[in-house]
Amino acid sequence: MSKLTGFRKKLAADAVSRALSLRKKLGVSFEESVSPIDAAEQLSIDVRFVDLPSMEGIYIADNEPKIVLSSLRPSGRRSFTCAHELGHHMFGHGDRFDEVFTGRWTSRWKDPKEFVADCFGAYFLMPRTTIESGLHKRHLSYRSLTEFDIHKLACWLGVGYRTLITHFAYGLNAISPEKAERLYTFTPATIRAKILGRSVSTELYTVDEHWMGRPIDCEIGDIILLPRFTTTDGDQLVVQGNLADYVVAEAKAVGATQVSTRDSKMSLALRVTRRRYIGRSCYRFDEDIEEEDTEA
Numbered sequence: 001m002s003k004l005t006g007f008r009k010k011l012a013a014d015a016v017s018r019a020l021s022l023r024k025k026l027g028v029s030f031e032e033s034v035s036p037i038d039a040a041e042q043l044s045i046d047v048r049f050v051d052l053p054s055m056e057g058i059y060i061a062d063n064e065p066k067i068v069l070s071s072l073r074p075s076g077r078r079s080f081t082c083a084h085e086l087g088h089h090m091f092g093h094g095d096r097f098d099e100v101f102t103g104r105w106t107s108r109w110k111d112p113k114e115f116v117a118d119c120f121g122a123y124f125l126m127p128r129t130t131i132e133s134g135l136h137k138r139h140l141s142y143r144s145l146t147e148f149d150i151h152k153l154a155c156w157l158g159v160g161y162r163t164l165i166t167h168f169a170y171g172l173n174a175i176s177p178e179k180a181e182r183l184y185t186f187t188p189a190t191i192r193a194k195i196l197g198r199s200v201s202t203e204l205y206t207v208d209e210h211w212m213g214r215p216i217d218c219e220i221g222d223i224i225l226l227p228r229f230t231t232t233d234g235d236q237l238v239v240q241g242n243l244a245d246y247v248v249a250e251a252k253a254v255g256a257t258q259v260s261t262r263d264s265k266m267s268l269a270l271r272v273t274r275r276r277y278i279g280r281s282c283y284r285f286d287e288d289i290e291e292e293d294t295e296a
Helices: 003-025 036-042 075-090 112-125 128-137 147-157 161-171 177-184 188-196
Strands: 046-050 055-060 066-070 096-099 204-206 216-219 223-227 230-232 237-243 246-251 255-261 267-273
Touching (some): 003 075, 036 046, 066 075, 096 112, 112 161, 147 188, 161 177, 188 204, 223 237
Parallel strands (some): 046 066
């Protein structure tokens, strides 16, 4: 092994340790998924959404630190980017600007600061213990994972489909690179179409009774599959019909509500924001708030 490889192993170990320590500090158990945006707010970091197509995110390290995210990126990408920027914060990297990245994450790891921020983000959102708890509860195994299983797990963890595959293959070494390549051939759009039997341009979230941790965060127009006999106490969702063991609902109104199954096996917060919301993250689910100027 080269010196560089040894150095990166040390960086990765430090990133994992800090990520798990932060989960513990925030009171997030290893059975739970976590919202990095909520986590940043708990750490008094101001998170803002802007409509800049050229960037993934920005970390501004001043007396009142800020994270800026592009509202134009998919929700899973925004989530991972926020966790990545949290990594820059935790390691004291100073101001960072992350441009839109379209290649494989492994190819940008030449920069040690980017490498350690990616490691931090991955293990903050997707610790091995959390993933294996989720697999066990759903009677899944690494060997048998399909594209639909990956999609469901990614919904729960709040990350992108490809991000989760990359973490399985290159972070956890839980699946082979060959299996990762096969899974990469599917896209979220084709998976959504196969599940729903029609193409949709919005996000699709599959929620089951094993969802623990972060709220179900979505945008107006997104489709949510909920377990049969789920009830809600707000008007944020409109039921469209049934699909296998799920109720098909569409997010229709901004705000927060509670969704629960009649047998009480699941009770979760569901929060809906405007599409491509611009403004401070703390206001994104407020029904009457106006979008604001968000100059960083």
